[in-house]
Amino acid sequence: MSETIRQLISEEDVDKKIREIGEQISRDYEGRQVHLICVLKGGVFFTCELAKRINVPVSLDFMSVSSYGDDTSSSGVVRIVKDLDESIEGKDVLIVEDIIDSGRTLSYLIEVLKQRNPNSLRLCTLLDKPERRVKDVNVDYVCFNIPDEFVVGYGLDYAQKYRNLPYIGVVEL
Numbered sequence: 489m490s491e492t493i494r495q496l497i498s499e500e501d502v503d504k505k506i507r508e509i510g511e512q513i514s515r516d517y518e519g520r521q522v523h524l525i526c527v528l529k530g531g532v533f534f535t536c537e538l539a540k541r542i543n544v545p546v547s548l549d550f551m552s553v554s555s556y557g558d559d560t561s562s563s564g565v566v567r568i569v570k571d572l573d574e575s576i577e578g579k580d581v582l583i584v585e586d587i588i589d590s591g592r593t594l595s596y597l598i599e600v601l602k603q604r605n606p607n608s609l610r611l612c613t614l615l616d617k618p619e620r621r622v623k624d625v626n627v628d629y630v631c632f633n634i635p636d637e638f639v640v641g642y643g644l645d646y647a648q649k650y651r652n653l654p655y656i657g658v659v660e661l
């Protein structure tokens with residue numbers, strides 16, 4: 489089966505916005521170290537670009553939480569595929585995610601991480617699809633709000649493809 493990709497947000501616009509959010513995070517965390525938690529796999533491209541734009545000390549860890557598999561709609565069951573390597577106790581944690589869609593993944597992850605006693609816990613996402621929300625999630629930094637369409641690129645996949653696109657596109661089947 490083949491599909492076409494229609495550009496939604498250009499590479500230039502994504503890069504510009506990440507730079508702005510990076511500056512905002514640098515101001516908000518001035519004098520502190522920020523511990524980024526990259527949510528694999530989707531969050532990996534955004535995390536790398538964002539981390540380069542933050543001007544306070546940064547440490548990194550990775551977690552993989554899966555609910556979609558290869559489908560375009562969430563199964564509703566969230567599971568930890570890979571846990572963090574290090575404790576987050578006392579750290580200023582910023583979760584970095586590619587997209588908040590139903591909110592199921594992040595509401596689950598936030599509950600899990602809160603119980604590990606970080607000093608602070610915030611959430612940064614590249615994309616937010618508020619129309620699709622099933623679970624409430626408090627998002628601190630959003631690069632772009634998008635309509636209810638299935639998107640790919642910049643880490644986001646359709647059946648594991650297109651994560652490497654340098655822009656955000658909509659899948660047209």
Ligand SMILES: O=P(O)(O)OC[C@H]1O[C@H](OP(=O)(O)OP(=O)(O)O)[C@H](O)[C@@H]1O
Pocket residue numbers: 527528529530531553554555556557562585586587588589590591592593594645
């Ligand atoms: O708000 P939700 O409806 O829960 O959807 C958002 C989550 O779904 C996708 O991950 P997925 O489970 O597909 O794993 P992946 O990042 O490895 O592609 C995406 O990367 C988010 O983590």
Ligand code: HPA
Pocket residue numbers: 556587589637638639640644645646
């Ligand atoms: O729109 C999407 N695209 C890719 N993966 C996703 N996971 C949740 N929503 C999406």
Ligand SMILES: [Mg+2]
Pocket residue numbers: 530556644645
């Ligand atoms: Mg995905």
